Amino acid sequence: MNPSVKALFEDYRRLFRDGIWDNNVVMAQMLALCPLLAVTGTATNGLGMGLATTFVMVASGLLVSMFRTIITPEVRIPVFILLIASLVTLVDLVMNAYLYEMHKALGLFIPLIVTNCAILGRAESFASRQPVHRAMVDGLAMGVGFTVILVVLGAVREIPGSGTLFADAHLLLGERFAWMELTLIPEYRGFLLMILPPGAFLALGFILAGKRVLDARLAARTAPAADPATSP
């Protein structure tokens, strides 16, 4: 394989690793908690929010990176907000017109994307300093990472909360995806706390603690191997 292509793939791989685990929007940067806590009552809602956000993140990466040479530090924040808000409005209009059924399911989430500080955060810290292709890949990776945590948190809340998984997925993805809807505990009366916002805080706390423990174990496993080499 051409070495430069190989280096590019290696670079993209690292961007994805950052987006999904090492520098995850939620688990590492602690951003976007407002939409996260608001919509993750079910895994389906999490997936919907994640997909919509991913799209806006890729597009905002493209736009911000394209304009990065003419934007000055003094006015960068209003310019970024303007670009992101226009993009979200555009997505809302186009979806409403051409993907009406999906818009009925997702419409609730789209205005929430504007309030997602993670998008502004990526525009500011990454897209405004990077070439277009890297900015877009970073947006995709961050979006996928956000989607993953949204779906995981949605599932963690939905299973004890209502005894189902991916309930109403057909409203979001169409009838072909009705198989995703599982009723794990039939005749379940539900555990209300998990569906309400406090449940989201609790579940997120456990997920964050879990990630810390995992990271600490990984570090502990690699550290002894590295030690003899550095300090003989």
Next chain:
Amino acid sequence: MTTVAQPTYRKRVGYQATLLGGIALLASAVLVIADLQTRDTIAERRAEDFRRTLEQVLPAQMHDNRPQEDIHILRTDDGRTLEVYRARQEGRVSGVAFRVQGRGYAGPIHILMGVDAAGEVLGVRVLQHKETPGLGDKIEVNRDPWILAFDGLSFAALPAPRWAVKKDGGPFDQFTGATITPRAVVNAVRDGLTLFHAHQSELLQRAPDGPDGPMPMTPEAPVPADTSTPPPDQYLQETLP
């Protein structure tokens, strides 16, 4: 904000203002174009959606007209106006549909309900609501069959004071974790039926200038609001949220 800008150039206030203004102008232009391109389609989709809901509360076999175009403006006792969609069989009004509003947990719940000439509920559907996803949204028919419990009910079968959720001693189920939402829907439908009975004769009369009804047996004064009804499509655009 043309091409390569020198650092000194870029520090000027004029450049900053031009940049911000230029981007704002560009963004507005894109949004205006997008709005113009999508406006008609969105209105069409909404009207279609409303028509589908209307068909669910006024079953096709009970009318031979187009209820979404047969609109009667009802003036309620508290001075508000309510648009009523009439289903007709051979000119005779066989059922009506109208919107009612419930006070939900998170704002108004917009409901469309159909009632037949005898005062029996044909169907109830939620048009729009902001209830908690996963709790209160079970009032949507594609999430839960709960709202079908209203079908066929009337004040003859269930007297008005007994219209309540189980928690309040009535026959309607509430949802786990959500009582306010179903209570709001039950109350709204009950009020809708009360309204229907209060104006039953006005709602069921044959409009003399009805689009596809024969002349009535007893000449009645034409309802003035009827003639000033705007064309249906424009009408839908205006009133749909």
